[in-house]
Amino acid sequence: MSTLPVVAAVDGSDDSLRALDWAADAARRRAAPLRVAHVRHHVAWAPPGAALPVPPPPEGDPVLADARARLAGVEGLPDVEYAGLDGAPGVLLPALGAEAHLLVLGSRGRGGFASLLLGSNGLSAARDAECPVVIVPRPDRTVDITLPVEPGPRVVVGLKTDSPDDAALDLAFTEAALRDARLHVVAAYPWPIQTWVAPGDLPTTVYDQDAIEHETRTLADGFLAPHRARHPGVRVDTVPTPGDAAGLLVAASRDAELVVVGRHRRRLLAPARMLGSVTQAVLLHAASPVAVVPPVPAEE
DSSP: OOSSOEEEEOOSSHHHHHHHHHHHHHHHHHTOOEEEEEEEOOOOOOOTTSOOOOOOOGGGOHHHHHHHHHHTTOTTOOOEEEEEEESOHHHHHHHHGGGOSEEEEESSOTTSOTTOSSOHHHHHHHHHOSSOEEEEOOTTOOOSOOOOOOSSOEEEEEOOTTSOOHHHHHHHHHHHHHTTOEEEEEEEEOSSOOOOOOTTOOOOOOOOHHHHHHHHHHHHHHHHHHHHHHOTTOOEEEEEEESOHHHHHHHHTTTOSEEEEEOBOOBTTBOSOBOOHHHHHHHHHOSSOEEEEOOOTTTO
16 A cells, blocks of 8 residues: 555564564555664774774674564565664654554663653654654553443544544544544533633623534534545544543543544744644553544645
8 A cells, every 4th residue: 555664663672673663564564665773872983093983784683583583474565575674763763653553662762761651752753754753652651540442443533523533533534544443522512611801790601512512513523524525434432522632532542543633733933843732642641552643744
Protein backbone atom coordinates (compact mmCIF):
# COMPACT_ATOMS: atom_id res chain seq x y z
CA MET A 1 0.00 0.00 0.00
CA SER A 2 2.90 2.35 0.65
CA THR A 3 6.36 2.65 -0.90
CA LEU A 4 7.65 4.67 2.04
CA PRO A 5 9.01 2.53 4.87
CA VAL A 6 7.77 2.13 8.40
CA VAL A 7 10.76 3.11 10.54
CA ALA A 8 11.37 1.52 13.94
CA ALA A 9 13.91 3.21 16.21
CA VAL A 10 15.71 0.69 18.44
CA ASP A 11 18.36 1.06 21.14
CA GLY A 12 18.37 -2.40 22.70
CA SER A 13 15.86 -1.57 25.45
CA ASP A 14 12.72 -3.60 26.04
CA ASP A 15 10.69 -0.48 25.19
CA SER A 16 12.29 -0.21 21.75
CA LEU A 17 11.81 -3.93 21.06
CA ARG A 18 8.10 -3.55 21.76
CA ALA A 19 8.12 -0.65 19.30
CA LEU A 20 9.89 -2.91 16.79
CA ASP A 21 7.12 -5.51 17.12
CA TRP A 22 4.47 -2.84 16.55
CA ALA A 23 6.33 -1.42 13.55
CA ALA A 24 6.77 -4.86 12.00
CA ASP A 25 3.05 -5.50 12.28
CA ALA A 26 2.27 -2.06 10.79
CA ALA A 27 4.63 -2.68 7.87
CA ARG A 28 3.08 -6.10 7.23
CA ARG A 29 -0.45 -4.67 7.22
CA ARG A 30 0.60 -1.96 4.75
CA ALA A 31 2.85 -4.18 2.61
CA ALA A 32 5.46 -1.47 3.21
CA PRO A 33 9.20 -1.88 3.74
CA LEU A 34 10.47 -1.90 7.32
CA ARG A 35 13.54 0.13 8.26
CA VAL A 36 15.16 -0.59 11.63
CA ALA A 37 17.36 2.28 12.77
CA HIS A 38 19.76 2.48 15.70
CA VAL A 39 21.03 5.97 16.52
CA ARG A 40 24.24 5.60 18.50
CA HIS A 41 24.43 8.72 20.61
CA HIS A 42 28.12 8.35 21.42
CA VAL A 43 30.61 10.13 19.13
CA ALA A 44 33.93 8.48 18.38
CA TRP A 45 36.90 10.43 19.76
CA ALA A 46 40.03 11.17 17.75
CA PRO A 47 43.00 13.54 18.27
CA PRO A 48 42.73 16.97 16.58
CA GLY A 49 43.43 16.68 12.89
CA ALA A 50 43.04 12.90 12.82
CA ALA A 51 40.34 11.15 10.82
CA LEU A 52 37.43 9.77 12.80
CA PRO A 53 37.16 5.98 12.73
CA VAL A 54 34.63 4.57 10.30
CA PRO A 55 31.39 3.60 12.12
CA PRO A 56 30.76 -0.15 12.21
CA PRO A 57 28.41 -1.49 9.54
CA PRO A 58 24.89 -2.58 10.53
CA GLU A 59 26.11 -6.20 10.58
CA GLY A 60 28.51 -5.36 13.42
CA ASP A 61 26.01 -3.42 15.54
CA PRO A 62 24.83 -5.60 18.47
CA VAL A 63 21.58 -3.65 18.85
CA LEU A 64 20.69 -4.22 15.21
CA ALA A 65 21.79 -7.85 15.55
CA ASP A 66 19.27 -8.29 18.38
CA ALA A 67 16.58 -6.66 16.24
CA ARG A 68 17.43 -8.96 13.32
CA ALA A 69 17.16 -11.99 15.57
CA ARG A 70 13.80 -10.82 16.94
CA LEU A 71 12.37 -10.47 13.43
CA ALA A 72 13.82 -13.74 12.17
CA GLY A 73 10.70 -15.77 12.93
CA VAL A 74 8.12 -13.17 11.86
CA GLU A 75 6.12 -14.36 8.86
CA GLY A 76 4.77 -12.13 6.12
CA LEU A 77 7.28 -9.31 6.59
CA PRO A 78 8.16 -7.29 3.49
CA ASP A 79 11.71 -6.07 2.86
CA VAL A 80 13.67 -5.14 6.00
CA GLU A 81 16.56 -2.68 6.03
CA TYR A 82 18.91 -2.04 8.96
CA ALA A 83 20.65 1.30 9.49
CA GLY A 84 23.17 2.39 12.11
CA LEU A 85 23.60 6.13 12.59
CA ASP A 86 25.92 8.15 14.80
CA GLY A 87 24.82 11.43 16.32
CA ALA A 88 22.25 13.03 18.60
CA PRO A 89 19.05 10.95 18.74
CA GLY A 90 16.94 14.06 19.40
CA VAL A 91 18.04 15.38 16.01
CA LEU A 92 18.45 12.26 13.90
CA LEU A 93 15.28 10.46 14.97
CA PRO A 94 12.89 13.23 13.83
CA ALA A 95 14.90 13.51 10.61
CA LEU A 96 14.14 9.87 9.83
CA GLY A 97 10.51 10.91 9.44
CA ALA A 98 11.29 12.87 6.28
CA GLU A 99 11.29 9.63 4.28
CA ALA A 100 8.95 7.45 6.32
CA HIS A 101 5.33 6.47 6.36
CA LEU A 102 5.41 6.03 10.13
CA LEU A 103 8.13 6.48 12.76
CA VAL A 104 7.71 4.13 15.73
CA LEU A 105 9.47 4.48 19.09
CA GLY A 106 9.19 3.06 22.56
CA SER A 107 8.00 5.27 25.39
CA ARG A 108 11.47 5.43 26.90
CA GLY A 109 14.94 4.50 25.76
CA ARG A 110 17.95 3.05 27.45
CA GLY A 111 19.26 6.37 28.71
CA GLY A 112 16.01 7.71 30.19
CA PHE A 113 15.33 8.32 33.87
CA ALA A 114 13.23 5.60 35.48
CA SER A 115 10.71 8.16 36.70
CA LEU A 116 9.93 9.48 33.21
CA LEU A 117 6.73 8.33 31.52
CA LEU A 118 8.05 9.42 28.13
CA GLY A 119 11.65 9.99 27.12
CA SER A 120 13.01 13.14 25.52
CA ASN A 121 13.64 11.39 22.20
CA GLY A 122 9.98 10.39 21.92
CA LEU A 123 8.88 13.93 22.70
CA SER A 124 11.23 15.48 20.15
CA ALA A 125 10.25 12.99 17.45
CA ALA A 126 6.52 13.50 18.08
CA ARG A 127 7.01 17.26 17.94
CA ASP A 128 9.38 17.57 14.97
CA ALA A 129 9.04 14.59 12.61
CA GLU A 130 7.40 15.17 9.25
CA CYS A 131 5.48 11.88 9.37
CA PRO A 132 3.12 10.43 11.98
CA VAL A 133 4.97 9.21 15.06
CA VAL A 134 3.72 6.22 17.06
CA ILE A 135 4.80 5.92 20.69
CA VAL A 136 4.37 2.41 22.16
CA PRO A 137 3.92 2.52 25.95
CA ARG A 138 5.00 -0.01 28.53
CA PRO A 139 2.46 -2.82 29.08
CA ASP A 140 2.09 -2.01 32.78
CA ARG A 141 0.56 1.41 32.16
CA THR A 142 -2.94 1.49 33.64
CA VAL A 143 -5.97 3.75 33.26
CA ASP A 144 -8.18 4.25 36.29
CA ILE A 145 -11.23 5.66 34.48
CA THR A 146 -13.26 3.24 32.39
CA LEU A 147 -15.61 4.29 29.61
CA PRO A 148 -18.60 2.12 28.65
CA VAL A 149 -17.43 0.71 25.31
CA GLU A 150 -18.17 -2.47 23.39
CA PRO A 151 -15.53 -5.17 23.42
CA GLY A 152 -13.53 -5.73 20.29
CA PRO A 153 -10.75 -3.95 18.40
CA ARG A 154 -11.01 -0.16 18.47
CA VAL A 155 -9.05 2.76 17.10
CA VAL A 156 -9.67 5.98 19.02
CA VAL A 157 -9.40 9.47 17.58
CA GLY A 158 -10.07 12.87 19.10
CA LEU A 159 -12.16 15.34 17.13
CA LYS A 160 -12.30 19.06 17.88
CA THR A 161 -15.46 20.31 16.25
CA ASP A 162 -14.18 23.90 16.23
CA SER A 163 -10.95 22.94 14.39
CA PRO A 164 -11.06 19.41 12.93
CA ASP A 165 -7.78 17.77 11.94
CA ASP A 166 -8.23 15.96 8.63
CA ALA A 167 -4.74 14.44 8.73
CA ALA A 168 -5.44 12.78 12.09
CA LEU A 169 -8.87 11.60 10.93
CA ASP A 170 -7.39 10.15 7.75
CA LEU A 171 -4.81 8.11 9.67
CA ALA A 172 -7.43 6.95 12.16
CA PHE A 173 -9.76 5.70 9.41
CA THR A 174 -6.83 4.02 7.64
CA GLU A 175 -5.70 2.22 10.81
CA ALA A 176 -9.24 1.11 11.59
CA ALA A 177 -9.60 -0.31 8.08
CA LEU A 178 -6.22 -2.09 8.24
CA ARG A 179 -7.07 -3.62 11.62
CA ASP A 180 -10.69 -4.45 10.86
CA ALA A 181 -11.54 -2.33 13.90
CA ARG A 182 -14.27 0.14 14.61
CA LEU A 183 -13.43 3.81 14.96
CA HIS A 184 -14.24 5.40 18.31
CA VAL A 185 -14.51 9.16 17.78
CA VAL A 186 -14.25 11.19 20.98
CA ALA A 187 -15.88 14.59 20.47
CA ALA A 188 -15.54 16.41 23.78
CA TYR A 189 -17.49 19.54 24.59
CA PRO A 190 -17.14 21.75 27.67
CA TRP A 191 -19.75 21.38 30.41
CA PRO A 192 -20.83 23.19 32.46
CA ILE A 193 -20.38 26.31 30.33
CA GLN A 194 -18.37 28.97 32.15
CA THR A 195 -19.98 32.40 31.86
CA TRP A 196 -18.06 35.49 32.89
CA VAL A 197 -20.04 38.44 34.21
CA ALA A 198 -19.20 41.63 36.05
CA PRO A 199 -19.28 41.49 39.87
CA GLY A 200 -22.84 41.78 41.08
CA ASP A 201 -24.41 40.86 37.73
CA LEU A 202 -26.28 37.63 37.06
CA PRO A 203 -25.65 35.50 33.99
CA THR A 204 -28.51 35.89 31.51
CA THR A 205 -27.67 33.06 29.09
CA VAL A 206 -29.06 29.61 29.81
CA TYR A 207 -27.36 26.73 28.02
CA ASP A 208 -29.14 23.52 27.08
CA GLN A 209 -26.77 20.58 27.36
CA ASP A 210 -28.88 18.42 25.06
CA ALA A 211 -28.72 21.13 22.40
CA ILE A 212 -24.93 21.44 22.73
CA GLU A 213 -24.50 17.68 22.49
CA HIS A 214 -26.76 17.56 19.41
CA GLU A 215 -24.80 20.36 17.75
CA THR A 216 -21.51 18.63 18.56
CA ARG A 217 -22.74 15.39 16.98
CA THR A 218 -24.06 17.21 13.91
CA LEU A 219 -20.75 19.01 13.37
CA ALA A 220 -18.78 15.81 13.92
CA ASP A 221 -20.90 13.87 11.42
CA GLY A 222 -20.27 16.57 8.83
CA PHE A 223 -16.50 16.45 9.29
CA LEU A 224 -16.47 12.65 9.25
CA ALA A 225 -18.62 12.29 6.10
CA PRO A 226 -15.82 12.46 3.48
CA HIS A 227 -13.70 10.00 5.46
CA ARG A 228 -16.64 7.60 5.78
CA ALA A 229 -17.09 7.77 2.01
CA ARG A 230 -13.44 6.75 1.48
CA HIS A 231 -13.68 3.95 4.05
CA PRO A 232 -17.23 2.58 3.79
CA GLY A 233 -16.30 -0.62 5.59
CA VAL A 234 -15.26 1.13 8.80
CA ARG A 235 -17.86 1.28 11.53
CA VAL A 236 -17.80 4.67 13.25
CA ASP A 237 -19.04 5.34 16.77
CA THR A 238 -19.22 9.06 17.41
CA VAL A 239 -19.38 9.83 21.11
CA PRO A 240 -20.10 13.47 22.05
CA THR A 241 -19.09 13.64 25.71
CA PRO A 242 -18.88 16.48 28.21
CA GLY A 243 -15.53 16.97 29.86
CA ASP A 244 -11.83 17.34 29.27
CA ALA A 245 -10.63 15.98 25.93
CA ALA A 246 -7.33 14.69 27.31
CA GLY A 247 -8.96 12.78 30.14
CA LEU A 248 -11.57 11.27 27.84
CA LEU A 249 -8.95 10.12 25.31
CA VAL A 250 -6.80 8.58 28.04
CA ALA A 251 -9.84 6.76 29.42
CA ALA A 252 -10.74 5.55 25.91
CA SER A 253 -7.20 4.22 25.42
CA ARG A 254 -7.86 1.30 27.73
CA ASP A 255 -7.91 -1.90 25.60
CA ALA A 256 -7.70 0.19 22.39
CA GLU A 257 -5.50 -0.74 19.44
CA LEU A 258 -4.35 2.85 18.93
CA VAL A 259 -5.19 6.43 19.91
CA VAL A 260 -4.72 9.04 17.19
CA VAL A 261 -4.17 12.71 18.04
CA GLY A 262 -3.07 15.69 16.00
CA ARG A 263 0.00 17.78 16.58
CA HIS A 264 -0.55 21.43 17.44
CA ARG A 265 -0.97 23.59 14.35
CA ARG A 266 1.38 26.50 13.91
CA ARG A 267 -0.14 29.89 14.52
CA LEU A 268 0.93 33.35 13.40
CA LEU A 269 1.94 34.34 16.93
CA ALA A 270 3.26 30.85 17.80
CA PRO A 271 5.22 29.65 14.75
CA ALA A 272 7.29 27.00 16.58
CA ARG A 273 6.27 23.36 16.39
CA MET A 274 4.34 22.32 19.47
CA LEU A 275 2.55 19.23 20.69
CA GLY A 276 -0.34 20.88 22.49
CA SER A 277 -1.52 20.14 26.02
CA VAL A 278 -4.03 17.44 25.04
CA THR A 279 -1.49 15.57 22.91
CA GLN A 280 1.16 15.72 25.63
CA ALA A 281 -1.27 14.42 28.25
CA VAL A 282 -2.33 11.52 26.02
CA LEU A 283 1.30 10.62 25.26
CA LEU A 284 2.14 10.59 28.95
CA HIS A 285 -0.85 8.63 30.25
CA ALA A 286 -2.55 6.56 27.51
CA ALA A 287 -2.44 2.80 27.97
CA SER A 288 -2.38 2.06 24.23
CA PRO A 289 0.04 3.11 21.49
CA VAL A 290 -0.45 6.75 20.49
CA ALA A 291 -0.04 8.17 16.98
CA VAL A 292 0.80 11.88 16.77
CA VAL A 293 -0.06 13.20 13.32
CA PRO A 294 1.54 16.39 11.96
CA PRO A 295 -0.71 18.85 10.14
CA VAL A 296 -0.67 18.86 6.36
CA PRO A 297 1.93 21.23 4.88
CA ALA A 298 -0.68 23.77 3.77
CA GLU A 299 -1.75 24.21 7.39
CA GLU A 300 1.84 24.62 8.56
